[in-house]
Amino acid sequence: SRDIVVQMSIIDAHGMMRDSTAGPQPAPPMDLSDRAHYTAQRDSKEDQLFVSKPMIGRVNGKWSIQLSRRFLNPDGSFGGVIVASLDPDHFTKFYDKVDLASSGAISLIGSDGVIRSAGGVGGDLKMGQNISDSSLFARMQTGLNSTFEAVDPETGRDQLVALRKIKGQPLWVSVALDKDEALAGTFADLRLNIAGAAVLTLLILAAMEVMFRTEAGVQEKSTELEQDRKSV
Numbered sequence: 001s002r003d004i005v006v007q008m009s010i011i012d013a014h015g016m017m018r019d020s021t022a023g024p025q026p027a028p029p030m031d032l033s034d035r036a037h038y039t040a041q042r043d044s045k046e047d048q049l050f051v052s053k054p055m056i057g058r059v060n061g062k063w064s065i066q067l068s069r070r071f072l073n074p075d076g077s078f079g080g081v082i083v084a085s086l087d088p089d090h091f092t093k094f095y096d097k098v099d100l101a102s103s104g105a106i107s108l109i110g111s112d113g114v115i116r117s118a119g120g121v122g123g124d125l126k127m128g129q130n131i132s133d134s135s136l137f138a139r140m141q142t143g144l145n146s147t148f149e150a151v152d153p154e155t156g157r158d159q160l161v162a163l164r165k166i167k168g169q170p171l172w173v174s175v176a177l178d179k180d181e182a183l184a185g186t187f188a189d190l191r192l193n194i195a196g197a198a199v200l201t202l203l204i205l206a207a208m209e210v211m212f213r214t215e216a217g218v219q220e221k222s223t224e225l226e227q228d229r230k231s232v
Contacts (some may be wrong), residue, residue, distance in 0.1 A: 006064055007057065007085035011038050013078050022057070022085075030058060041070035041081045051170055053114045054088055054128045063127075066115055087126055088117040104177050111170040113137045124153050125174070139163055140172050149179065173221055 015033025019026075032038050040050040046059040050064035064085040073079040087160045107118040107125045113132030131137050139146055140163065147162045158179040165172055 004086045005084050007061060009083045010080060011083060012080040013042075013073075013077075015039075015042070018080075032058070035066075037066040037068035037083055038081050041068055042078065042093070044070060049169065051110055051116070053110065053112075054116060057085060104175070106176075107174045109136075109140065109172045109174060111140065111172065113140070116171070136161070136163065136174065140165075149177070152176070152178075 005162045007020060007022040009027075010018050010024075011032050012018050015031060015038050017027065017030040017032050017034075035052075037050055044050075047070055050066075050068045052068075054063055054065055056062065057064050065088050065143045067084045067086060068081050070081055105118065105125065108116040109125075109131070110116055113130055113134075114132045115125050115127055115129045115131065117127050118129075127133065135150075137150070143165070145164050147160065150159050151157070152159050159176045160179050161174060163172060163174050180217050
């Protein structure tokens with residue numbers, strides 16, 4: 001739903017925010033040229049989705065995850081970036097609705113090794129944590145889905161961990177369950193793993209749908225910005 005998206009904004013080719021759904025209206029220009037969701041698109045040669053690390057927004061002052069895509073001017077040059085800011089708390093609320101058993105934990109991990117969100121009772125992964133030096137990240141780098149045993153660092157108990165790549169996105173889902181509980185309900189756990197990945201995919205697609213619906217307006221805004229720049 002739309003409440004997943006806490007802010008939509010448009011950044012011009014020079015890194016200045018020109019429009020936003022958050023804060024005072026009309027939105028005053030703001031320099032975002034140092035933000036990763038802008039620089040990643042500025043330096044990219046392709047139209048690819050960028051998913052940021054969790055950060056506190058300069059406009060709304062809230063924790064958010066930025067999804068960005070680049071757009072072009074009418075002449076084909078880089079026009080700027082459209083950004084959707086997601087509230088990571090929505091991911092956690094979905095996790096809490098999933099039956100993860102008494103020891104279960106679920107995490108959304110970026111391909112850069114940074115945790116985008118995490119929930120559940122067990123597990124030691126936290127939002128914003130960098131796990132790039134962990135064995136879990138090493139498994140992610142193989143690009144393969146896997147299920148394996150690990151030791152819960154907090155309890156010392158054996159866990160079964162399912163690691164799944166979200167197709168077409170730079171994101172992974174990790175679901176960890178106490179081994180004894182997992183073995184007591186193998187088929188239920190398999191459904192849990194699939195459900196966890198499906199829920200996260202739907203959240204991302206919901207945000208992307210808002211972005212796609214906004215692109216027509218962005219193209220029009222891009223033309224206006226380009227005309228304003230030339231008239232200065």
